[in-house]
Amino acid sequence: MAISYLSTSGIRNLFSESNQDNDDNGDKNSELNWFPAVEINVTEEQIARDYDHEDENEFMINKICGMNIKLFRLENIVLKLKDNEHENIIKAESQHSDLLPAVYEGEYILSQEIPLRNLKVLDLGCGAGILGIIALLRGSVVHFQDYNQEVIEMFTIPNVLLNSIDRKLIKKKAEFYAGDWTEFTQLSANKYPNEDEKYDIIFTCETIYNTDNQKKLYQVFKERLKHNGVGYVAGKTYYFGVGGGMRQFESLIKDDKTFNVENVWTSDQGL
Numbered sequence: 001m002a003i004s005y006l007s008t009s010g011i012r013n014l015f016s017e018s019n020q021d022n023d024d025n026g027d028k029n030s031e032l033n034w035f036p037a038v039e040i041n042v043t044e045e046q047i048a049r050d051y052d053h054e055d056e057n058e059f060m061i062n063k064i065c066g067m068n069i070k071l072f073r074l075e076n077i078v079l080k081l082k083d084n085e086h087e088n089i090i091k092a093e094s095q096h097s098d099l100l101p102a103v104y105e106g107e108y109i110l111s112q113e114i115p116l117r118n119l120k121v122l123d124l125g126c127g128a129g130i131l132g133i134i135a136l137l138r139g140s141v142v143h144f145q146d147y148n149q150e151v152i153e154m155f156t157i158p159n160v161l162l163n164s165i166d167r168k169l170i171k172k173k174a175e176f177y178a179g180d181w182t183e184f185t186q187l188s189a190n191k192y193p194n195e196d197e198k199y200d201i202i203f204t205c206e207t208i209y210n211t212d213n214q215k216k217l218y219q220v221f222k223e224r225l226k227h228n229g230v231g232y233v234a235g236k237t238y239y240f241g242v243g244g245g246m247r248q249f250e251s252l253i254k255d256d257k258t259f260n261v262e263n264v265w266t267s268d269q270g271l
């Protein structure tokens with residue numbers, strides 16, 4: 001098994017974020033009530049929705065190495081929601097809006113022509129789901145995982161359907177999971193206990209920023225990646241305010257002596 005990583009030297013200041021509760025941060029990690037892991041089903045209504053004729057202002061098109069990936073604008077989705085009913089997605093939007101969703105990482109995957117045909121891929125901490133969508137369009141079966149159920153239901157699934165060539169196949173080609181990484185590892189192991197049912201590739205992008213959560217993130221790789229599988233971790237070299245970053249996550253992996261680790265891409269561009 002191997003872990004490859006991609007890092008940018010951009011510094012993300014986490015002081016500006018709410019870092020006291022749920023998925024994001026805090027030294028009160030062990031005292032928090034983490035959301036349980038659940039599988040989210042794509043509804044018939046979602047499959048039937050006429051995504052091809054959506055108002056073009058509702059989504060943006062990211063051209064990544066010649067592949068057009070359409071993503072709904074999360075800020076538009078949030079604008080339509082009532083605060084009291086959807087506080088998790090509203091919070092997720094406010095925390096992630098400074099990030100360009102995984103575009104560099106998508107470029108890396110496509111430019112390196114990482115084989116993705118007929119593989120089983122996990123987009124871990126997927127948010128918009130861009131890496132998983134690329135894998136899906138390249139012929140993999142993809143599982144999408146995000147902490148927030150609302151993000152999966154209102155953002156990730158619509159994005160996947162917006163880009164799917166044959167929406168009727170979605171239930172065969174994609175699965176969606178919400179909740180904390182520790183429980184996700186367990187749920188996944190219960191549902192797919194055999195070695196050949198584990199993931200060939202796990203992609204994760206911008207998920208190592210919370211040092212308190214890195215061990216459980218790492219545990220997903222350790223328990224759910226095939227013996228000959230590869231994990232790709234993308235993140236910043238250093239996250240100001242939390243004392244962590246790619247080097248420190250790399251040390252965590254090396255200390256455990258399970259994976260070979262290699263730096264495959266570095267950029268000195270900022271955010």
Ligand SMILES: C[S@@+](CC[C@H](N)C(=O)[O-])C[C@H]1O[C@@H](n2cnc3c(N)ncnc32)[C@H](O)[C@@H]1O
Nearest residue numbers: 023101102125126127146147179180181205206
């Ligand atoms: C900054 S977002 C990155 C989203 C996407 N990968 C991207 O690059 O645009 C971090 C993601 O990690 C997920 N996450 C953070 N802590 C988590 C936890 N403890 N369990 C499960 N998912 C978590 C969040 O839900 C979020 O989607």
